[in-house]
Amino acid sequence: xxxxxQPANYTPAPQIASLGPDLSDPVTPxxxxxxxxxxxxxxxxxxxxxxxxxxxxxVAHFARFVPLPDNQPQPLALRYHGHQFxxxxxxxxxxxxxxxxxxxxxxxxxxxxxxKGSGVTPWSRAGDGRLTLKGxxxxxxxxxxxxxxGVYTSRTFSVIETGxxxxxGDEPSPTRSAVLTxxxxxHIRIGTFQRAAFERNxxxxxxxxxxxLRELYDEEPGDHPAxxxxxxxxxxxxxxxxxxxVAGFVHGVLNSDNINVTGESFDYGPWRFTPEWTPGFTxxxxxxxxxxxxxxxxxxxxxxxxxxxxxxxxxxxxAPLIAALEQFAEIYPKRLVLRFFWRLGxxxxxxxxxxxxxxxxVRALIETRTExxxxxxxxxxxxxxxxxxxxAPQWDNVRAAAATFAPSGDRAHPYWQGDMPCSxxxxxxxxxxxxxxxxxxxxxxxxxxxxxxHMGQAHGDAPDIP
Numbered sequence: 312x313x314x315x316x317q318p319a320n321y322t323p324a325p326q327i328a329s330l331g332p333d334l335s336d337p338v339t340p341x342x343x344x345x346x347x348x349x350x351x352x353x354x355x356x357x358x359x360x361x362x363x364x365x366x367x368x369x370v371a372h373f374a375r376f377v378p379l380p381d382n383q384p385q386p387l388a389l390r391y392h393g394h395q396f397x398x399x400x401x402x403x404x405x406x407x408x409x410x411x412x413x414x415x416x417x418x419x420x421x422x423x424x425x426x427k428g429s430g431v432t433p434w435s436r437a438g439d440g441r442l443t444l445k446g447x448x449x450x451x452x453x454x455x456x457x458x459x460x461g462v463y464t465s466r467t468f469s470v471i472e473t474g475x476x477x478x479x480g481d482e483p484s485p486t487r488s489a490v491l492t493x494x495x496x497x498h499i500r501i502g503t504f505q506r507a508a509f510e511r512n513x514x515x516x517x518x519x520x521x522x523x524l525r526e527l528y529d530e531e532p533g534d535h536p537a538x539x540x541x542x543x544x545x546x547x548x549x550x551x552x553x554x555x556x557v558a559g560f561v562h563g564v565l566n567s568d569n570i571n572v573t574g575e576s577f578d579y580g581p582w583r584f585t586p587e588w589t590p591g592f593t594x595x596x597x598x599x600x601x602x603x604x605x606x607x608x609x610x611x612x613x614x615x616x617x618x619x620x621x622x623x624x625x626x627x628x629x630a631p632l633i634a635a636l637e638q639f640a641e642i643y644p645k646r647l648v649l650r651f652f653w654r655l656g657x658x659x660x661x662x663x664x665x666x667x668x669x670x671x672x673v674r675a676l677i678e679t680r681t682e683x684x685x686x687x688x689x690x691x692x693x694x695x696x697x698x699x700x701x702x703a704p705q706w707d708n709v710r711a712a713a714a715t716f717a718p719s720g721d722r723a724h725p726y727w728q729g730d731m732p733c734s735x736x737x738x739x740x741x742x743x744x745x746x747x748x749x750x751x752x753x754x755x756x757x758x759x760x761x762x763x764x765h766m767g768q769a770h771g772d773a774p775d776i777p
Contacts, residue, residue, distance in 0.1 A: 317417035321360030323381040335387035341430030345474025346374040373469040382412040388432035393502030393568025404434030427491040444487035453579040460558040461773030465495035465577040502568030508622035537623040538631035546777035547574020552609035553646035559683040563594030567615040588676040656692040657716040675705040688732035692718035726769035733766040
């Protein structure tokens with residue numbers, strides 16, 4: 312089902328305690344020298360009943376981490392394992408963040424408020440537990456853009472500058488610091504299950520399965536709860552992979568500890584939007600083998616989900632897990648077509664016809680090096696604009712087929728009457744940050760967020776989550 316914004320009353324729901332003390336470590340937040348509020352997401356604060364907080368209370372909760380009423384009394388750094396670039400690592404967990412609170416939105420979903428840059432934990436591995444302000448700004452931009460393009464993503468809830476000088480090898484230093492709070496549909500990831508399997512903790516594995524089904528999927532465990540959960544995760548992550556492709560997004564670090572069992576995208580480090588449909592485009596400078604390249608993201612996510620299936624073997628026979636895992640290859644191309652047509656503002660026909668159209672369009676995008684955002688903007692609703700840009704013969708089949716599909720969505724929104732699509736390529740991200748770093752000018756960031764949200768309104772509701 313879809314989960315559009317819906318105002319709600321504050322409803323605390325600290326359910327993580329039901330998983331027992333073996334899942335997490337109580338931690339103390341960092342004591343920051345400054346707390347300068349830079350971003351508060353009042354749209355999503357309204358969805359969890361926190362929009363009424365004044366700035367002082369907001370800073371108290373999301374920089375000093377004073378507990379929310381009737382919520383968790385102390386932050387929890389979660390323990391998990393994971394494959395990082397397909398190498399297993401049992402020595403990881405929340406190293407610069409924690410689970411701060413849990414609450415329900417207007418749809419009844421259990422949502423987590425988690426942090427990034429909130430201080431050292433037992434899993435910091437000699438790190439300082441901090442986040443650069445640039446990292447916080449980049450996460451604002453990533454989550455806003457992905458939400459507008461229909462990707463099921465965590466939301467950047469708050470960014471507060473903290474007044475420390477940080478030294479990093481991948482950006483000019485010293486650089487400014489921040490603490491970020493994100494609103495997400497669960498803190499439970501594939502790596503959480505991998506840890507239970509690694510430790511042969513069948514009781515914890517069973518609790519994780521039951522918690523995920525009841526609290527995250529609103530289902531009672533059936534006769535085969537492990538495969539029941541895996542079916543959900545396969546469907547959600549196949550849709551996630553498809554949504555990345557249609558958005559032109561490259562996550563950069565699709566390790567198994569970065570894949571949420573709700574299929575929600577989160578944790579934005581070295582992300583990029585590829586300007587063109589370039590299969591080998593990578594976001595992480597350290598991804599030397601292109602493991603998480605643009606066109607390999609579905610493969611990478613499927614591989615991660617296979618590690619969940621392996622973990623679930625602790626409490627399940629193999630056959631039902633294999634059957635669930637094999638559905639990924641069937642679901643992914645269908646969701647890719649559905650999301651491609653949604654962004655294009657067209658109604659798909661039968662799958663074979665629609666898939667052939669998508670294949671022709673992708674081939675033309677690659678061969679003519681047409682910008683992805685420009686294509687979806689120009690062809691919205693099948694009403695082609697800027698036809699002179701599409702005279703190459705590669706577009707002949709696309710043009711002919713597009714005329715056979717009925718339009719869908721809102722073509723009259725003012726966004727579609729503009730001259731250019733809203734994009735978010737690396738040059739603009741760097742320019743937005745430069746304005747902040749050099750002049751403390753936040754206007755370009757605020758203007759970009761407003762433009763992105765305007766585009767999101769034009770696109771309307773994304774396809775149903777499977």
